[in-house]
Amino acid sequence: MAKEQGGGPPRYRQLADVLIGDISRGRLKVGETIPGELELVARFKVSRHTVREALRVLDDLGLIDRQQGVGTVVRARQSSPSYVQSVRTPSELMRYPADSRLIVAGTARVKANRQLARLLDVRTGSDWLKVSALRRLKSNPLPMAWTDVYLLPEYADIVPQIGKRGLMVYQLVEATHGEHVEHIQVRIRAGTVTAELAGPLEAQVGAPSLTVVRHYYGRGGRPFEISISEHPSDRYMYSLDLLRGWQSSDTWTTK
Amino acid sequence: MAKEQGGGPPRYRQLADVLIGDISRGRLKVGETIPGELELVARFKVSRHTVREALRVLDDLGLIDRQQGVGTVVRARQSSPSYVQSVRTPSELMRYPADSRLIVAGTARVKANRQLARLLDVRTGSDWLKVSALRRLKSNPLPMAWTDVYLLPEYADIVPQIGKRGLMVYQLVEATHGEHVEHIQVRIRAGTVTAELAGPLEAQVGAPSLTVVRHYYGRGGRPFEISISEHPSDRYMYSLDLLRGWQSSDTWTTK
DNA sequence: GACCTAGATTTGTCCGGACATTTGTCATTT
DNA sequence: AAATGACAAATGTCCGGACAAATCTAGGTC
Numbered sequence: 004m005a006k007e008q009g010g011g012p013p014r015y016r017q018l019a020d021v022l023i024g025d026i027s028r029g030r031l032k033v034g035e036t037i038p039g040e041l042e043l044v045a046r047f048k049v050s051r052h053t054v055r056e057a058l059r060v061l062d063d064l065g066l067i068d069r070q071q072g073v074g075t076v077v078r079a080r081q082s083s084p085s086y087v088q089s090v091r092t093p094s095e096l097m098r099y100p101a102d103s104r105l106i107v108a109g110t111a112r113v114k115a116n117r118q119l120a121r122l123l124d125v126r127t128g129s130d131w132l133k134v135s136a137l138r139r140l141k142s143n144p145l146p147m148a149w150t151d152v153y154l155l156p157e158y159a160d161i162v163p164q165i166g167k168r169g170l171m172v173y174q175l176v177e178a179t180h181g182e183h184v185e186h187i188q189v190r191i192r193a194g195t196v197t198a199e200l201a202g203p204l205e206a207q208v209g210a211p212s213l214t215v216v217r218h219y220y221g222r223g224g225r226p227f228e229i230s231i232s233e234h235p236s237d238r239y240m241y242s243l244d245l246l247r248g249w250q251s252s253d254t255w256t257t258k
Numbered sequence: 259m260a261k262e263q264g265g266g267p268p269r270y271r272q273l274a275d276v277l278i279g280d281i282s283r284g285r286l287k288v289g290e291t292i293p294g295e296l297e298l299v300a301r302f303k304v305s306r307h308t309v310r311e312a313l314r315v316l317d318d319l320g321l322i323d324r325q326q327g328v329g330t331v332v333r334a335r336q337s338s339p340s341y342v343q344s345v346r347t348p349s350e351l352m353r354y355p356a357d358s359r360l361i362v363a364g365t366a367r368v369k370a371n372r373q374l375a376r377l378l379d380v381r382t383g384s385d386w387l388k389v390s391a392l393r394r395l396k397s398n399p400l401p402m403a404w405t406d407v408y409l410l411p412e413y414a415d416i417v418p419q420i421g422k423r424g425l426m427v428y429q430l431v432e433a434t435h436g437e438h439v440e441h442i443q444v445r446i447r448a449g450t451v452t453a454e455l456a457g458p459l460e461a462q463v464g465a466p467s468l469t470v471v472r473h474y475y476g477r478g479g480r481p482f483e484i485s486i487s488e489h490p491s492d493r494y495m496y497s498l499d500l501l502r503g504w505q506s507s508d509t510w511t512t513k
Numbered sequence: 514g515a516c517c518t519a520g521a522t523t524t525g526t527c528c529g530g531a532c533a534t535t536t537g538t539c540a541t542t543t
Numbered sequence: 544a545a546a547t548g549a550c551a552a553a554t555g556t557c558c559g560g561a562c563a564a565a566t567c568t569a570g571g572t573c
Contacts, residue, residue, distance in 0.1 A: 014527075015526075039552080040554070049528085050527060056527090071535045071536075073535080075553085294522080296523085310525090324523095324525095325524075325565080328566060329523060
C-alpha cells in the first residue's frame with residue numbers, strides 16, 4: 004500500500020526482479036509470450052515507462068526477445084544435459100604448466116557498479132565477494148595471468164582453500180555446499196586492458212591482453228561465480244576445444 | 259509539421275550519431291565532461307527522454323561514463339578515429355542484424371608455408387583452398403571483421419554458396435557431402451595483428467584485435483576446414499556458451 | 514586549517530499522454 | 544484458393560513535467 008519507496012530499490016528494478024524470478028522459477032516458460040506492457044502497467048500499477056525500463060533490464064540480461072508488432076518472449080537459455088558431463092572435466096584442463104604458482108592477492112566485498120555490472124552481466128548494486136589472484140611461473144617473475152573471481156558472499160568460507168586448490172572455485176562450492184553447476188558461459192575480449200576493474204589488474208593498463216570472463220551458473224540459472232582473467236602480452240594463445248574445454252599454452256610466441 | 263522524420267532513423271539515434279561523431283573526431287575529448295542533458299535538450303530541441311535514450315546508446319557502446327551528481331564523461335580509449343566507427347558495429351549488429359553483409363573477396367589455392375603451418379597447426383606444404391571474406395555493415399564502409407577460411411581443395415564446390423549462406427562452411431560441407439563434424443577447436447590470440455598472414459588481413463596491422471582460429475575436424479579426426487577471423491576494436495566481445503556453442507558475428511545474422 | 518552545512522548542479526527515477534511502426538488476423542475480393 | 548485490405552495488438556518513439564539522490568562547491572564555523 005501507499006508508496007513505501009523510502010530507501011528501497013527503484014520500482015523498475017523491483018518489477019524486473021519479479022519477472023526474472025518468474026522466469027527462473029519456470030512460471031514464465033521459455034518461448035512463452037510474457038504479458039504485454041499495458042497489462043503489466045495495469046497489474047503492477049506503474050507507468051509504461053517503468054515497465055519498459057524493467058523490460059530493458061531483462062533485455063540487457065538476454066532473458067527476453069522483444070519484437071514490435073509481436074510481443075515479448077522468454078529467450079531460450081536451457082542447458083542440454085548431455086553436455087554437462089563434458090563441461091566439468093574440461094575446466095580441469097584449464098591448467099597452466101606444472102611449475103606455475105597461484106598467489107591470492109586479496110579479497111574484498113564489493114557492490115557491482117554500473118561498469119562492473121555491464122562487464123559481468125549482473126545487476127547493478129548486487130553484492131559480490133571479490134578474490135584477486137595472480138599466477139606466475141617460478142622461473143619468471145612476470146605474472147602470466149591476473150584473475151579476479153567474483154563469488155556470491157554466502158560462499159565466503161571456501162576462500163581460504165582457493166590458494167591451495169586452485170581457482171576452480173565452483174568445484175570447491177560443489178564439494179562443500181553440494182551446489183551443482185549446470186552451465187558455464189565464457190566471454191572473450193581482445194584489446195588493451197582498461198581501468199574498468201579496480202584492484203591489482205590496474206597494473207596492466209595499456210598493455211595488450213586477452214580478457215576472459217567466465218560465468219558459472221548454478222541450479223535454476225542463478226549465476227554464483229564469475230571470474231575475470233587477464234592474460235598480458237600476445238605471447239600466449241588460448242586453445243579451446245568445444246567438446247573438451249579450455250587449455251592454455253605458453254608455447255605460442257610471436258615475433 | 260516540418261518534422262522531416264519520414265523514413266529516417268529515429269531522432270535519438272541521430273543525436274547519438276552526432277555525439278559519436280564528435281567523440282570520434284576529437285571534438286569531445288577523452289575524460290572531458292560532455293554537455294549536460296538539459297543543455298542537449300536546449301541545443302537539439304528534443305525532450306530529455308530522447309537525450310537520455312541517445313546517451314544510453316553511447317553508454318551501451320561503452321563510449322561514456324555517467325555518474326549521478328557529476329556528469330557524463332568520455333571514456334578512456336586508445337584508438338584512431340576510424341577505429342571508433344568500427345566499435346559501433348557490434349552493437350548495431352545486435353540491434354539491426356539484417357544490416358550486415360558478407361563479402362567474399364577472393365579465393366586462391368595455397369600451400370602452407372612455415373608460418374602458416376604453425377599458425378594453423380597443419381603440415382608444411384599441404385594444399386589448401388583459401389577463401390577470404392569480410393563482413394561489414396551496409397551503413398558503414400569499414401569492415402568489422404576479416405575472415406580467411408582454409409578448406410580442403412576437394413570441397414571447392416561449396417565456395418560459391420559461402421556468400422549466401424554464411425561462413426559456417428562446415429555446415430555446408432555437412433549438407434552437401436554428408437561429412438560430419440566431430441569436434442571443433444578454437445584458438446584465440448590476443449594482441450595486435452601481425453603480418454604473418456598475407457592477404458586482406460594486412461589492413462589491420464598494428465591495430466588491437468581478436469584473432470580466432472577455428473579448426474573443424476571431420477570423421478576420424480581429419481581436419482578439413484580452418485578459419486581465421488580478425489575482429490578489430492577492443493570493445494568487441496565474444497560470447498561462448500560451453501553448452502550451446504559460439505555466438506559471434508558469424509552467427510548473429512543467422513539468428 | 515579542518516570541519517560542517519546549504520545550495521546548486523547533474524543524473525536517476527517516475528508519471529501521464531500521444532502517435533508511429535510493425536506484425537498477425539480475418540473478412541473481403543478476385 | 545490466393546491476393547487484398549481493414550483492423551487490432553504490440554512494441555517503438557517522443558513529448559512534457561516533477562521529484563529524488565548523488566555530488567560538488569562555496570561559505571561559514573570551530
